[in-house]
Amino acid sequence: EVQLVQSGAEVKKPGESLKISCKGSGYSFTSYWIGWVRQMPGKGLEWMGIIYPADSDIRYSPSFQGQVTISADKSISTAYLQWISLKASDTAMYYCARASFGTLDYWGQGTLVTVSS
Amino acid sequence: QSALTQPPSVSGSPGQSVTISCTGTSSDVGSYNRVSWYQQPPGTAPKLMIYEVSNRPSGVPDRFSGSKSGNTASLTISGLQAEDEADYYCSSYTSSSTYVFGTGTKVTVL
Numbered sequence: 001e002v003q004l005v006q007s008g009a010e011v012k013k014p015g016e017s018l019k020i021s022c023k024g025s026g027y028s029f030t031s032y033w034i035g036w037v038r039q040m041p042g043k044g045l046e047w048m049g050i051i052y053p054a055d056s057d058i059r060y061s062p063s064f065q066g067q068v069t070i071s072a073d074k075s076i077s078t079a080y081l082q083w084i085s086l087k088a089s090d091t092a093m094y095y096c097a098r099a100s101f102g103t104l105d106y107w108g109q110g111t112l113v114t115v116s117s
Numbered sequence: 118q119s120a121l122t123q124p125p126s127v128s129g130s131p132g133q134s135v136t137i138s139c140t141g142t143s144s145d146v147g148s149y150n151r152v153s154w155y156q157q158p159p160g161t162a163p164k165l166m167i168y169e170v171s172n173r174p175s176g177v178p179d180r181f182s183g184s185k186s187g188n189t190a191s192l193t194i195s196g197l198q199a200e201d202e203a204d205y206y207c208s209s210y211t212s213s214s215t216y217v218f219g220t221g222t223k224v225t226v227l
Contacts, residue, residue, distance in 0.1 A: 035216070037163075044120070044221040045155070045163065045206050061215045062118050095162055102151040102210045103168040110162055 002026040004034075004096055004108035011114045012086050019082040020111045022096030029077035030054035033099040036070060036081050039110075040092040050099055051079060086115045121146065121207055121219035128225040129197045137222045139190040139207035145217060147188035151210035154183055154192045158203040166205075167192060194224070202226045 007021045022034060036048040049060040053072040060070070069082040079096055094111050097104035122140040129135040139146065139154075146152055152170045155163040165174055167183035170190060180195045190209070194201055207219035 037218075044204075045157075045208075045218045046120075047208070047216040047218055050216070059215050061217075062213070097163075101169070102208070102216055103153045103165060104155070104163070104208070105165050105168070105174065107162040107164070 002098065002106045004098060004106055006094075006096060006108040006111045009112040009114070011116070013117055014088055014115055015085050016115075017082070017084050018086055018113065019080050020094060020113065022079045022081075022108050024077045024079070024098065027098070030074050034072065034079040035097050035099040035104055036068075036079075037095040037097060037104070038064075038092050039095065045095075048081070048094075053077075053079065086113075088115050088117075091115045118211060118213060118215065118217055121209060121217055123205075123207060123219040123222045125220075126223045126225065128227055129194075130227045131197055131199065133197050134193060134195045135197060135224060136194075137192045137205055137207075137224070139192070139209075139219045141188050141190075141209055141217075143188060144212040145188075145209040146185065146190050148212065149210045150185070151216075152183070152185060152190045153208050154181075154190075155206045155208065156201075156203045157206065163206065197226055199226050 035050040038046045048064045049070045051058045053074045072079040097107040127135045154167040157163040170185045171183040
């Protein structure tokens with residue numbers, strides 16, 4: 001069974017750093033891209049970027065380039081989304097999903113990130 | 118890179134059909150068949166309903182169908198059921214080698 005399990009909810013202060021994770025199982029982790037999606041409170045879905053764990057090829061959506069860092073450790077079948085300095089506007093639910101030709105066919109349960117002073 | 122345009126809401130009675138449009142440009146929807154649709158009930162993760170314009174994953178009822186004409190893709194739900202009430206999002210590959218979602222449509226079953 002294909003599963004993507006994300007790390008738990010986080011509460012952080014502005015300016016702090018954060019790295020959340022997404023662990024894949026039940027399939028060949030290096031054969032599919034992993035995408036990250038943001039959903040701000042009460043808002044729609046936004047593509048953030050996508051990574052191919054086999055060679056760490058990464059494509060960022062223009063709105064998120066330079067704002068976050070996407071990475072992966074294929075040895076433990078885990079993808080990451082990282083911030084150096086969080087802002088209140090980063091408060092959102094973040095989803096990872098397995099991607100095949102742009103289709104997000106399996107999704108993680110989501111990680112809620114709350115940034116508040 | 119702007120979001121694809123969807124109507125904010127559509128509604129229908131049980132058994133009726135509703136269609137959700139997803140309008141992009143020649144740089145995304147109009148040039149690629151990598152258009153997919155996702156269903157998101159409140160408080161849950163999105164679920165894939167249609168991929169590559171008109172293909173249904175295993176387990177998705179055949180009441181759901183997709184199509185595309187020019188820069189506009191469409192999702193039709195035939196025989197609307199109460200369980201179909203959710204937010205729906207389209208997504209497309211773009212000429213920038215990235216992806217973009219639609220603005221989202223709330224489907225209400227009257």
